[in-house]
Amino acid sequence: MRTEFGNIVKEWRKVRRFSQLDLSLEANMSARHLSFLESGRSNPSREMVLRLSEALQLPRPLANQALHAAGFAPVYPSLPDDAPELAPVHQAMATMLDRHDPYPGIVVDRYWNVVRANQGAGLLLSLTDNPENVNMMDVLIDGAERNLIENWEEVAVLSLARLRTEILELGGDEKLSALMQRVAELERVKNIDIGSINLNQAVIPTILKLGETRLSLFSTISQFGSVQDTRAGEMRVELMFPIDEDTVQFFER
Known part of the structure; x- marks a missing residue:
């Protein structure tokens, strides 16, 4: 049996x-x-x-x-965020974000909720409806109705690809699948002509429009591979870098 x-x-x-x-x-x-x-x-x-x-x-x-x-005790801890053992991890995240300023940097959990942000990211998150409680997929979904992301279709296609990869790696996840479904069911996504999106680029940035200002950013994403805690080990640090001099000058001002 x-x-x-x-x-x-x-x-x-x-x-x-x-x-x-x-x-x-x-x-x-x-x-x-x-x-x-x-x-x-x-x-x-x-x-x-x-x-x-x-x-x-x-x-x-x-x-x-x-x-x-199988009848054995678990080996991977699941500690509260304020556990002393996790202090070095939180310090490492803070150091990465602080040293990346003035350019945006965030820490997100498994479900794309922003749990920490530096000043550069705070500037961008202040444009959302609820800067204190931001989910990056909600930002993308809301952006479908706003003119904040110039290349929204490109960003949506890449975001869906990342969600699918994460769900496959996890062997399925109901909350992530629900997030992906919300994005996939947007009318603007359904109308995307994949053939019109140029994926043959060295870097596909996110292009933001703030009034007359145009910001172009690309990201690197890091995880703490040696962190064994079940939640802290899933945290990701996303650092955003300017792709042109105008974006550099905007954040350095």
Whole structure:
């Protein structure tokens, strides 16, 4: 009789498009043993759960769930934001954002909520309806009705591609899928002619229009790969860089 652990392995093997042979080779085990684990005929050791979690690239919360299903304690912590152990992580984020000023920099969580911003980003976020509670996908959705993003269609196509990639990596996520659906169902998105968008560019910036001012920015996104905490490890730091001299001068003023 298949167990919860067996169900997790089988489901995620399909998400990663692995056959039993593929996964057994990736996890350095026999396909027969894997079959027995999936069917519930064998119980995994703690080391085997961790090995399969790594081979399947399970998100940390799900790796904890797999351990619990197999009868073991979780290995990845889930600490409150003010935990002393996370102070170096928050300091690193603050340092990255502060040193990036005057250019915009933000920290977003798994669901694209802005949890920290520097002064350069604060200037841009002040243009939103609720600067204290910003979700970057909501900004994109609201931008469909405003003339703030000059190349809105390009930005929407890239944003949808990023959302799809994140959802695939996570093996599905209801909240992210709902966000992606909200963007995909916009009439302006449905009317996009993909053939008219030039993806053959070295850099595709976000072009903002603030009255007579035109700002052109591109981004780099970083994550803390060595942070084991289930939430803090998912935080991303997005640093925005000017692509032309006019944008440089705007922020440096």
